[in-house]
Amino acid sequence: MKVLDLQCRQAHVFEGWFASEDDFQDQRRRGLVQCPLCADAQIEKRLSAPRLNLGAREPAQRVGADAPHQAPAGATPSGVPATASPSMAAAVHGALPPALQAAWLELARKVVAHTEDVGAQFAQEARRMHYGEAEERAIRGEATPDEAMELLEEGIAVVPLLLPAAAKETLQ
Incomplete structure (x- = not known):
């Protein structure tokens, strides 16, 4: 089994x-590998290194002329200050923090x-509910930008929400 770190064009x-x-390349070629946040199928592998926890202790930090180059105090290996907020770090790297993605x-x-x-019938079903022709319930579906604007102009509250494909199915 290969575990790969992947990234889409939006830096998720x-x-x-x-x-x-070969399995990864085949699935990627067929468009089966998608970002779980935005459903982008343009996926690239990121550099990753295995972490083996063999129970060894961290080496003692050396001090003096023979010590390896140290980053300035308060900086992380990524160059982002250790006191930076997750959103600041995300801005520097162009990606959402993993906790925010999760x-x-x-x-x-949950949505x-x-x-x-209700799929492509979203605008029609939202109108039917608004005008009392159908029972009110929580629905989702697809609408064009023009349909969404028309619904808003009629006083029908809608919220555009990009739902990734991974949210619509169970993960195996």
Whole structure:
């Protein structure tokens, strides 16, 4: 089993598990590998190194002329100050912090679990509910920008929300 660090064009970083490198390349070529946050299929592998926890202790920090170059106090290996907020670090690296990515995916899954997908009939169904022709319930679906603006002009509250494909299905 190969565990790969992957990244989409929007700099969302995630992990993928594949039987082999060939399996990853085949799935990527067929568009089966998608970002779980934005559903982007333009996925690239990131450099990653295995971490082996063999129970060894951290080496003692050397001091003096023979010590390796040290980063300035307060800086992390990435060059972002240790006191930087996660959003500042994300801005520097162009990516959301992993905890924020995970929270977004969890929220998206909750939206999917507690709404009915009406697909391309979203605008029509929202109108029917608004005008009392159908029972009110939580729905989601697809609408063009023009349809969404028309709904808002009619006083029908809608919120555009990009739901990643990973939120719509169970992970295996």
